[in-house]
Amino acid sequence: MTSLRLSKPDTDTLVPFIGAVALILCGSLVYPQFLTLTYLGQQLQISAFLGVIAMGATIVILLGHIDLSVPWVVGGAAIMSTALVGSGDALLGAIAIPAALLFGALIGVINGFGVAIMRIPSMVWTLAVNSMLLGVAVLNTGGFNPKGEASATMVWMASGHLLGLPVAFVLWMALTAGLTLFLGRSGFGRYLAAIGYNEKATFLSGVGTPRVIFTAFALAGACSALGGVLLAGYANQAYQSMGDPYLLPTIAAVVIGGTSILGGRGGLAGTIGGALFITLLTSILSVMQISNAWRSIIFGLIILGVLLFQNLRRKAAS
Amino acid sequence: MSPDQNPIVELVGISKHYGATAALEGVDFACHAGEVHAVLGENGAGKSTLMKLIAGVIQPTEGQVRVDGQPCTLPNPAAAVARGLVCMFQELSLVPDLTVLENLMLGAPGTGLGRLRRDVVAPARAVLARIDGGHIRMSARVADLSLAERQQVEIAKAITRNPRLLILDEATSALNASVVDKVFAMIREETARGIGVLFISHRFHEIEALADKISVFRNGRHVDTFRNGDYGYGAIIGKMVGQRIDDLFPPKRSTPPGDEVLRLDGFGWPGGIEDVSISLRRGAIVGLGGLDGQGQSRVLQGLFGLLKGTAGEIRIGGNPVRIATPEAAKSPELGIALVPEDRKTEALILDQSIARNLELAALGVPGVAAEDPAIYQPFTDALELKCASLDQPVGQLSGGNQQKVALAKWLALKPRCLLLADPTRGIDVKTKTQIYRLLRQLADQGTAILLLSTDYEEFIHLCDETHIFYDGRIVRHLSGDDVTAENILAATMNMAVSEASHA
Numbered sequence: 001m002t003s004l005r006l007s008k009p010d011t012d013t014l015v016p017f018i019g020a021v022a023l024i025l026c027g028s029l030v031y032p033q034f035l036t037l038t039y040l041g042q043q044l045q046i047s048a049f050l051g052v053i054a055m056g057a058t059i060v061i062l063l064g065h066i067d068l069s070v071p072w073v074v075g076g077a078a079i080m081s082t083a084l085v086g087s088g089d090a091l092l093g094a095i096a097i098p099a100a101l102l103f104g105a106l107i108g109v110i111n112g113f114g115v116a117i118m119r120i121p122s123m124v125w126t127l128a129v130n131s132m133l134l135g136v137a138v139l140n141t142g143g144f145n146p147k148g149e150a151s152a153t154m155v156w157m158a159s160g161h162l163l164g165l166p167v168a169f170v171l172w173m174a175l176t177a178g179l180t181l182f183l184g185r186s187g188f189g190r191y192l193a194a195i196g197y198n199e200k201a202t203f204l205s206g207v208g209t210p211r212v213i214f215t216a217f218a219l220a221g222a223c224s225a226l227g228g229v230l231l232a233g234y235a236n237q238a239y240q241s242m243g244d245p246y247l248l249p250t251i252a253a254v255v256i257g258g259t260s261i262l263g264g265r266g267g268l269a270g271t272i273g274g275a276l277f278i279t280l281l282t283s284i285l286s287v288m289q290i291s292n293a294w295r296s297i298i299f300g301l302i303i304l305g306v307l308l309f310q311n312l313r314r315k316a317a318s
Numbered sequence: 319m320s321p322d323q324n325p326i327v328e329l330v331g332i333s334k335h336y337g338a339t340a341a342l343e344g345v346d347f348a349c350h351a352g353e354v355h356a357v358l359g360e361n362g363a364g365k366s367t368l369m370k371l372i373a374g375v376i377q378p379t380e381g382q383v384r385v386d387g388q389p390c391t392l393p394n395p396a397a398a399v400a401r402g403l404v405c406m407f408q409e410l411s412l413v414p415d416l417t418v419l420e421n422l423m424l425g426a427p428g429t430g431l432g433r434l435r436r437d438v439v440a441p442a443r444a445v446l447a448r449i450d451g452g453h454i455r456m457s458a459r460v461a462d463l464s465l466a467e468r469q470q471v472e473i474a475k476a477i478t479r480n481p482r483l484l485i486l487d488e489a490t491s492a493l494n495a496s497v498v499d500k501v502f503a504m505i506r507e508e509t510a511r512g513i514g515v516l517f518i519s520h521r522f523h524e525i526e527a528l529a530d531k532i533s534v535f536r537n538g539r540h541v542d543t544f545r546n547g548d549y550g551y552g553a554i555i556g557k558m559v560g561q562r563i564d565d566l567f568p569p570k571r572s573t574p575p576g577d578e579v580l581r582l583d584g585f586g587w588p589g590g591i592e593d594v595s596i597s598l599r600r601g602a603i604v605g606l607g608g609l610d611g612q613g614q615s616r617v618l619q620g621l622f623g624l625l626k627g628t629a630g631e632i633r634i635g636g637n638p639v640r641i642a643t644p645e646a647a648k649s650p651e652l653g654i655a656l657v658p659e660d661r662k663t664e665a666l667i668l669d670q671s672i673a674r675n676l677e678l679a680a681l682g683v684p685g686v687a688a689e690d691p692a693i694y695q696p697f698t699d700a701l702e703l704k705c706a707s708l709d710q711p712v713g714q715l716s717g718g719n720q721q722k723v724a725l726a727k728w729l730a731l732k733p734r735c736l737l738l739a740d741p742t743r744g745i746d747v748k749t750k751t752q753i754y755r756l757l758r759q760l761a762d763q764g765t766a767i768l769l770l771s772t773d774y775e776e777f778i779h780l781c782d783e784t785h786i787f788y789d790g791r792i793v794r795h796l797s798g799d800d801v802t803a804e805n806i807l808a809a810t811m812n813m814a815v816s817e818a819s820h821a
């Protein structure tokens with residue numbers, strides 16, 4: 001069943017959290033410093049970058065679609081926000097973040113148009129959009145690393161602390177909670193899952209499905225853009241293809257979080273666990289003294305293992 | 319040619335169940351060499367199931383199939399073809415992207431593992447030439463042929479496989495009369511050579527002209543087999559219709575229907591309906607009948623905003639309206655609801671709970687508390703919905719209970735005009751009576767109901783008037799005493815009704 005409420009976590013949602021805790025405990029056997037507050041705080045902060053992007057991806061995947069334009073929405077938003085700040089104009093600097101979010105939402109609307117109106121499979125349409133965004137970015141920057149810098153707000157959002165917690169993490173949690181409430185209370189949330197299970201039956205129930213698809217992709221675009229702003233704040237700059245390493249981990253985080261890649265079943269709460277799990281796994285593998293090749297192989301195996309476990313458990317439960 | 323000789327195929331005590339529904343029940347049936355054997359029956363009587371069993375497409379749940387007196391199983395169509403049982407199906411079985419030549423060679427005797435035999439081509443050409451298909455080029459892609467040409471290719475393909483029993487399931491539905499005559503002449507010749515022919519057709523005159531023997535099926539049972547000419551038209555229809563269950567239906571209302579709710583004038587759509595005019599009044603139940611795909615379901619789709627580019631006019635409460643989407647159709651201003659034909663893919667989301675399914679149509683409609691289960695309860699109670707809880711996934715319910723959910727989710731919106739696409743197809747009798755009772759009750763309360771059905775009993779006992787469709791048009795409007803099984807069946811086959819039937 002769909003569980004869009006934080007108050008009713010099901011086993012699907014809990015698995016990635018349990019996995020994340022297990023990773024920390026296993027890691028700490030070899031590296032005791034894994035249990036320090038500094039390390040854990042740092043992991044929460046880095047998870048937030050992936051988590052914010054994955055939050056948007058969850059919405060699109062619940063719908064039964066996929067957004068492959070994530071890398072260059074992330075990159076584009078980062079380039080845009082740092083360029084606006086770097087212009088030196090106070091007003092442009094002030095609107096840097098909203099402008100980047102608007103840019104992401106706009107790309108989402110373009111994605112929604114292709115999927116809902118032109119009826120092109122999202123996998124193809126969003127891939128094409130991603131490619132075009134790459135082209136536009138290269139045209140804009142001439143292929144060099146874009147000039148510009150992050151504003152103080154962006155740096156604070158990415159690296160600051162609030163009540164001892166990383167601001168990025170607090171922001172991520174607040175947004176997830178807000179979005180979860182919105183999905184739980186509004187028709188939009190119900191429509192999302194209904195379309196994911198059966199778009200035809202939902203449309204025949206008199207639901208304006210194109211509007212739902214537009215909104216979902218726009219939200220996802222804005223989330224990816226926020227991820228880009230945070231990454232730019234973290235690195236204090238934007239660089240070409242900074243979003244590229246985020247596409248597959250984003251999808252992995254969503255699916256490990258219990259959301260069905262076919263749409264319908266799942267929710268945002270699980271994605272938090274998925275993002276934590278993926279981030280911790282990457283971090284632990286990177287401190288281990290093994291070659292990159294083995295790191296990739298082990299990463300893939302563990303992801304497959306978790307998914308297989310989820311599938312088998314679900315089968316046993318039904 | 320004596321019917322007493324061993325039959326080619328014999329079915330003994332055959333039953334075929336799909337879940338809880340029985341498509342065939344305890345059927346004994348035999349086809350003999352040198353005979354044209356027609357199978358008659360209503361939609362859902364089990365005719366196609368019978369053909370599929372003999373052709374090896376499906377397996378019986380119970381009973382025995384005998385070929386030449388030997389019990390055997392036909393695990394797949396190839397096994398049936400190997401025994402000389404060749405079927406030409408209602409759903410055309412040609413590969414659209416291959417050429418005529420390639421289709422003729424596919425699965426021809428002796429073909430396999432990359433070996434294609436060209437020697438089937440010459441006889442196939444000869445057959446095509448005989449049935450007015452000589453102009454069909456062997457290199458033409460099947461997808462580019464007309465439906466009639468495809469049927470001609472199908473017939474040629476079937477005949478060149480040297481059948482001992484040729485099964486024709488609505489094989490000539492798209493052919494015009496002169497071509498059909500030629501096909502018949504050829505079939506006659508084949509039977510004279512000792513081939514058996516088993517065929518389904520909804521065209522009564524074809525059966526009269528061609529059949530030696532007629533078998534009637536009803537509700538999955540073999541009712542009777544007799545020689546062509548033993549019974550008159552009326553008696554045969556009587557066998558198809560069977561005994562009426564009178565208390566299945568609630569009594570009709572006596573008061574006349576009220577003001578006009580919906581009016582269609584010259585309604586048309588390029589994809590298959592033309593000049594359809596229907597008037598629907600408050601409290602009336604109007605039936606839409608006809609064979610499958612004659613345009614009646616398109617009318618419902620058009621009224622629910624699912625067709626683009628419709629012609630003609632729709633009036634609701636006297637005002638002309640344009641219905642662009644289902645969302646517009648369900649708005650309180652129009653108040654139209656459609657319960658679609660296919661419960662599992664169109665009406666419901668099987669993976670979601672009953673509660674979620676119930677609220678989906680009502681969510682976001684102003685003035686409706688969609689998330690309050692109480693607004694659905696009067697309808698689920700009236701229909702006696704059986705479920706563990708409202709959190710149970712709809713996919714776990716029986717077909718009848720699923721249909722109850724599909725109805726209740728729309729009824730909570732209190733539609734002015736309820737469009738129903740065959741709401742009782744494949745549903746048990748008890749649920750049918752519950753649905754009929756609720757529909758009558760809704761009509762008495764003023765809902766206008768447009769009921770598409772494949773069960774003419776519903777037209778006779780539930781509807782106030784009925785429009786029969788044929789080839790995208792309304793060919794007959796029946797009301798009052800004219801609504802008889804005979805008139806309905808005659809109209810669905812677009813045949814003139816004999817004067818005697820008005821008695």
